[in-house]
Amino acid sequence: MRQLTRWGLWFGGALILLAALLIGVDVLLRKFLARSIGGADELSGYALAIGSAWGLGAALIERAHIRIDSLYLWFPRWLRSALDLAGLLLLVGFFALVAWHGSGVVLQSWTSGSRSQSDLQTPTVVPQLLWIAGLILFVLVGLHLLLAALTGLRAGDLASVARLIGTRSAEEEVDEEIQALKDLKSAGPS
Amino acid sequence: MLLSTLLILIALLALAVPVAAGLGVLGLTLSAIYSKLPLSLAMGEISWATSNNFLLVAIPFFVLLGEILLRSGMAERMYNALVLWIPWLPGGLMHSNIAACAMFAATSGSSVATAATIGTVAMGEIEKRGYSERLFLGTIAAGGTLGILIPPSINMIVYGVLTDTSIPKLYLAGVIPGLVLASLFSLTVLMICSIWPRLGGQPTSANWSARWRALPDLIPPLVIFLAVIGSIYAGWATATEAAALGVIAALGVAAVRRRLTFAVLLLAFEGTMRTTAMIMAIVIAAYFLNFVITSIGLTGQVNAFITGLGLSPIQLLFAVVVFYFILGMFMETLSMMVATVPIIAPSCSKPASIPSGSACSLLS
Numbered sequence: 001m002r003q004l005t006r007w008g009l010w011f012g013g014a015l016i017l018l019a020a021l022l023i024g025v026d027v028l029l030r031k032f033l034a035r036s037i038g039g040a041d042e043l044s045g046y047a048l049a050i051g052s053a054w055g056l057g058a059a060l061i062e063r064a065h066i067r068i069d070s071l072y073l074w075f076p077r078w079l080r081s082a083l084d085l086a087g088l089l090l091l092v093g094f095f096a097l098v099a100w101h102g103s104g105v106v107l108q109s110w111t112s113g114s115r116s117q118s119d120l121q122t123p124t125v126v127p128q129l130l131w132i133a134g135l136i137l138f139v140l141v142g143l144h145l146l147l148a149a150l151t152g153l154r155a156g157d158l159a160s161v162a163r164l165i166g167t168r169s170a171e172e173e174v175d176e177e178i179q180a181l182k183d184l185k186s187a188g189p190s
Numbered sequence: 191m192l193l194s195t196l197l198i199l200i201a202l203l204a205l206a207v208p209v210a211a212g213l214g215v216l217g218l219t220l221s222a223i224y225s226k227l228p229l230s231l232a233m234g235e236i237s238w239a240t241s242n243n244f245l246l247v248a249i250p251f252f253v254l255l256g257e258i259l260l261r262s263g264m265a266e267r268m269y270n271a272l273v274l275w276i277p278w279l280p281g282g283l284m285h286s287n288i289a290a291c292a293m294f295a296a297t298s299g300s301s302v303a304t305a306a307t308i309g310t311v312a313m314g315e316i317e318k319r320g321y322s323e324r325l326f327l328g329t330i331a332a333g334g335t336l337g338i339l340i341p342p343s344i345n346m347i348v349y350g351v352l353t354d355t356s357i358p359k360l361y362l363a364g365v366i367p368g369l370v371l372a373s374l375f376s377l378t379v380l381m382i383c384s385i386w387p388r389l390g391g392q393p394t395s396a397n398w399s400a401r402w403r404a405l406p407d408l409i410p411p412l413v414i415f416l417a418v419i420g421s422i423y424a425g426w427a428t429a430t431e432a433a434a435l436g437v438i439a440a441l442g443v444a445a446v447r448r449r450l451t452f453a454v455l456l457l458a459f460e461g462t463m464r465t466t467a468m469i470m471a472i473v474i475a476a477y478f479l480n481f482v483i484t485s486i487g488l489t490g491q492v493n494a495f496i497t498g499l500g501l502s503p504i505q506l507l508f509a510v511v512v513f514y515f516i517l518g519m520f521m522e523t524l525s526m527m528v529a530t531v532p533i534i535a536p537s538c539s540k541p542a543s544i545p546s547g548s549a550c551s552l553l554s
Binding site for chain 1: 203204205206207208209210211212214215218230231232233234235237238241242243244246247249250251254421426427430431433434435437438455456458459460462463464465466467468470471472474475519520521522524525
């Protein structure tokens, strides 16, 4: 599952990089040669929609979704685990609803064969399908995590629940950041 | 209606519900209580329209830009150059920290990226030169907040999109407060270290030839700043297009330093999309909440309430600052802004409230 969401990140990142290159080239062409590729803005919008949908799952697994933990940190562990579960349920639930209503939008694009109002005339159903697939992946990742956390809970292993779905402490984050840089430094040329 | 909205919001966030879910659930709840039609029917359209908003494309661009710069070694060289140029004040390197943060902030749209980048470079100096750890780290944490204040800024983009404010104007509004804040940080360090010289560490020395030799290391940040900010005011590019130019410039800097490998790119992708997805989740939920709040007429109520207070613009601004000051002690900046802006901004419509919001959160 983790590997799958990582692929999602790479996929989205590549789309965003392509979008940046496309727009950059477009700006320079416009400035110096007074011509435009056309449609760069539309395509990069799709890249954002698809990329962020495909990144949601990884953000969930790596506990990157922001939670306000000022009070949370003062609670006893069992309450924290209960809140972890409730928070996860609400987040996955909300985006499941988004995915549900989103698929309505996709279905409508499909049946009406709608195209974007631009020179590209993109069939809107194409980017929308990729977008909705990312959202569905997120919901699946969420359910998977929920099951894993419930299993941990039944075994009474609150520590593992916290590792799966608890908030990340600031120290944890800084440590990871520094570790990543160190790894890079020892691997690459200086 | 206003009171119950605030209570539900506070309860959800205080119970550590993820901010995106908190905003979304608040929207659904308000719709269920106050609306005749289930407003969730519009969720699909709103989410899709928000997700491919061209203005928001600037967000992943800025994150990607930061991720590439972080791994390009640019910050390290910039910091070392600044160390050579600003060693003589009481407090020594701590002024370099602040200057480096301000300079990096001018290339980066994020506070976390700014603090993390400068922090990793500077941290080793604490023990080496006997600085007070708390004060030294304080300069980096405070300097980091310049990241979203000095343009470019991810938070300003989100604010601009949520409130229909011109992003170039918001950028302009951030420059002077950013520089003033940086000077104030330096002044604070100066005062503390004049009173307790012990905290200031050993002074560094530098000769002029080393200084001149290090000067070219300040060029890459300048290039990126020109690409990201200069291109907007030169009339070449919109905010999003400028961000794309920034990504290309950052790729160039990394390539010149021979740090642009496939592995580096993949790592940058991971960091970029994780952060982007997190921000977009919040923005999508905020858009939906915005829609609900407008539909049920809450905006009008807030307006009436604030007008009823009979405050002058200055008093109102002061009230907003106090509000964000208190909130900033508990909440992270972006979520604080997104959660409150749909409710507050229509009534104040001041770009000033965003620099004040971010400035206050630094005291948290």
